[in-house]
Amino acid sequence: MRYLKHTSISLLMLTALSFSALAHQHPPKSTHKSNLAQTQAQWTKARNADELKRITQRATFLQLENLLKSAVKNNTVSDNAELYLKLIESLKDYPLKMDAMTAYFDARIKSVNQTTPPEEVNALKQEIEQAIAQNPTHFLRTRWEQSLFTLFQNANDLEGFVHYAQRVKPSSLEMQIAVLNAELQLEGTENTTDKKQDSNANTHIISRYEQLWLANSKLPNDTQLWAAWYAHGGRTAAKVYQKAETLFAKNDENGLAQLATELHRMTGENEDEKMAAQLQLLQTLTKTPASLAEFSARLSMTENNTALLKFAVLQSFPRYLRTLPENMKDPSFAPYAQWAKNWQLTDTEIREWEIAFLNRFFDNESPLFQQWRDTELLNLNADNLTERRLRMAIWQKTDLTPWLNALSDEGRQKQEWRYWLAKTIEKSDSPKTTEIWTALSHEQGFYPMLAAAKLDPQTRGKRYHFGQPQLLVAPSITDESWADEFQKVKPALEEIAELRQLDRLGAAKQRWRFLLENLPDDQKKEKQIALSQYANQQNWFDLGVDGSIIAKAFDHIQLRLPIAYSHYYDIALKPRRLTLSKRKPQASQNATSISKTFAMAISRQESAWNPQAQSSANARGLMQLLPSTAKATASHAKLPYTDEADLFKPLNNILLGTAYLAELNAKYPNNRILIASAYNAGAHRVEKWLARANGKLEMDEFVASIPFYETRGYVQNVLTYDFYYQRLQNKEDPQTFSNEEYDRLY
Known part of the structure; x- marks a missing residue:
């Protein structure tokens, strides 16, 4: 379909150009028609020939890939090398010819071993080097360079391996270790009378190995290197502790266990019982963060412990707090202040502990804790906690002033808090409020759009131009x-x-x-x-x-928000009846109650228009549907759905995603704030947030107090994108907020 579209456009352009050129010649009418028809026929014939050639080459490319896979499996790559090269030659002018050559190189390299004749290895090496030389800036250059390491390794060409590594750095950890092994092996086989030179070479190898050992949990095939490093006195207590810190910071329990085994790798007995005991403590803290309480009570820095254990205490504290219930009775920082004293924490380190403690128990309802929390917040000058306290004040409808004043200068400049400062002083200083909202309305984003609505409540700011008087249209690279x-x-x-x-x-x-x-x-x-x-x-x-x-x-809104898959949304949002789940009241819902721009805004926020997007939670496709949600929606809306693979197909995904939005719209009619919140976080959470608000919050207050950072940003982006899409699609009466969103209490 893409080619047909391009063909049609090009044909129209050619027709227009032909008429323009012929208009100045004034030949007989029949000649006009004859020349135009002939030109169009020739152009169509050439176009069709190009298309046929491309289809043929594409088929050849795919067949070549399959032939090479089969040849590798059957170890017959070298037997048919001439055939593969002829197939590659037939791909002249095919865009992926270098990919075909790469597949050939990979297959040839896999067939190389220690018995492969040196001249065959050298010939392949020269072919790859020629590709690198002829294509110095190609995307595949790095892959070709790295493939030569595999070639040398498979051929057991240690000298070639080492010499090549002096010019090109191997990228994979496995290959870096292989190079060091090769260097070590060559050093051991060379007969040199210069013992000082030999010692310097070994020291250089061991030093590079040590850097890899310190930075990685486990190294592949490093037995000989580790032994040489150990023999040269490389494994010191300081270096073991240095690596242990790195592993503990990454919460790498397996890495710590591997490190512990190295303590008796040479003799079979622990060489340092104290070191072994401390590594065991780290493993315990990693596996069971709750053990920090017993650990801190039993040990302290005054008992001849290393800085490693202090580091472990510092790192473990936030993990330990997560083992405690958020709603515990009267949480107090006093016991942890004693831990801090025992471990000789600095003021900065204690401050980090307090911030972690406050983050964990911030919403605890204990009056004693709340009083302590608010006092500490004013002393800590931590914007993330102050902003959290501001949101609490917003939904509790208490004074924001002390918390706005507690923000740093940088924090006060955020759009959100400039908006709330203006609203806070609206009654006492109306001109200042207007000044702030006016300046804000000239920027991009949710709060600028909200400021525009505040300045023009009758239209709810529909003239908002998102910070630019006209859309910036970028020229294409084909200009x-x-x-x-x-x-x-x-x-x-x-x-x-x-x-x-x-x-x-x-x-x-x-x-x-x-x-x-x-x-x-x-x-x-x-x-x-x-x-x-x-x-x-x-x-x-x-x-x-x-x-x-x-x-x-x-500033290029039309680039950031392309009008993607437009016709699919038109199809999906065509009016139809929806039968909702039997667990809900039966309803007939017109899918067009979900606007095209809203559905597109959801898609843009969810996947950035990547049809293959997949989240860690297994949400898939343009509208990031979970397979379970897709299956249930397909059943409710009587839409086709086979399996998870359907969600990577744009039309299928859009059909199911818009149907799910329609279900949410039936629950929250014409309220995109609640629909988007439910789409992101689940309707059960939205109901919980509405119950907490208890019908007392205005729209801006409800949005600002959404507890989930992700959902709060999600809602703001979606509503902003929706308005942008309305403007981009030249909607006659664009709206920032609906009546149901703007006028209700939440």
């Missing part, structure tokens, strides 16, 4: 002004296009980022913006958004 640059990046863009055609979206995105990040510094941002515009024109919406982020093109 005439970028002609030279386009020729430079065209091969990479064709590779990306073909990868996407093969549904290899992850590989395409890697190549896209490589392209944008490695552009020449001259006008780099402008080129990134022009490429992002091109991506949106190609319907590569996820890449267009990604490019706008890389370019930091904050």
Whole structure:
């Protein structure tokens, strides 16, 4: 369909150009028609030939990949090398020819072993080096360079391995260890009379190994290196403790266990009982943070303990607090102040403990704790806690002034708190409030939009222009002004296009980022913006958004919010009846009650238009649906759904996502704040937040006091994106907030 669309557009352009040129010649009418028809026929024939060639090459490319996989499995790669090279040669002008060559290199390298003739290994090495030399800036260059390490390793060419590593640094940890092993082995086999030189070489190898040992939990195939390092006195108590700190900070229990085994790796007996005991304590604290209470009560810095244990206490405290119930009776910091004294904590370290303690029990209802909390907050000058106290004051409808004054200068400049400062002084200093809201309304974001609504309550700020008087439209990289640059990046863009055609979206995105990040510094941002515009024109919406982020093109709203999959939303939001779950009251709901711009705003926030997006919770696709939600929604709305793979298909995902939004709209009619909150955090949490608000909060108060940081930002972004999309799609009567959102009490 993409090719047909491009063909139609190009044909229309050619037709227009043909008529324009012929209009100045005034030939007979029949000649006009004859020439135009002939030109169109020739153009169509050439276009069809190009399309047929591309389809044939694509099939060849895929067949070559399969042949190479089979040959590797059957160990017959070398037997048919000539065939594979001929197939690659047939891919001349195919965008992924270098990928085909890479697949060939990989297969050949896998077939190499110690018995492979040296001349065959050398010939393959030269082929790869030639590819590197001929394509010095290609995305695959690094992969080709690293593949030579594998070639040397498979051929057991230690000298080639080491010499190559002097020019190119191996990227993988496994290969870095392999290089060091090769160097060590060569040093052991060389006959040298210069013992000082030999010792210096070994010291250099051991020093590089030590850096890897310190930075990593476990190293592959390092037995000989570890023994040499140990023999040279490398494993000292200080270095063991240094590594232990790194592992403990990462909460790496397995790494600590591995480190403990090294204490008796040489003799089979513990060489340092104190060290072993301390490592065991660290493992216990990692596995069972609650043991910190007994640990801190029993030990202290005065008992000849190392700084390692103090570090462990400092790191363990927040983990320990998470083992305590948030609603415990009268939480007190006093016992932990004694721990801090025992372990000789500095004032700065004690402050960090207090902040962790307050974060854990912030909402505890104990009057004693609340009094202590508010006193400490004014002394700590920690904006994250002060902002949390501000949100509490907002939903409790108490005075915000002391907490606004407690913010740092940087904190006060945030849009949110400028808005609330203005609202706080609205009755006492109306001109100042108007001044603040007016300045804010000239910026981008939720609170600027809210400020515009406050300044114009009758229309709720529908004239808000999100900080710019007109939309900034970026020229595409295909624009005439970028002609030279386009020729430079065209091969990479064709590779990306073909990868996407093969549904290899992850590989395409890697190549896209490589392209944008490695552009020449001259006008780099402008080129990134022009490429992002091109991506949106190609319907590569996820890449267009990604490019706008890389370019930091904050003012280019039309790049950040492309009109993606528009026709799919039109289809999905066509009026239809929905039958809701039997557990809920039966209802007939028109899906068009969810606006297209709202659905698109949800999608943009959820996935940044990546149809292959997948979260850690297994939410999938454009609208980030959980498989369980998708299955239930499909049943309610009578929509097709086979399995989780359906969620990576844009139309399927949009059909199910908009149907789910319609269900939420039936629960919270025309209230995007509650719908978006429920979509992100679940309706059960929304009900809990509404019960807490108890019908006393205005819209801005409810949004500001949403307890979840993610959901609070999510709601603000979605409503802002919705308004932007209304403007981008030239909606006649754009609205910032609906009556149901703006006028109700929550």
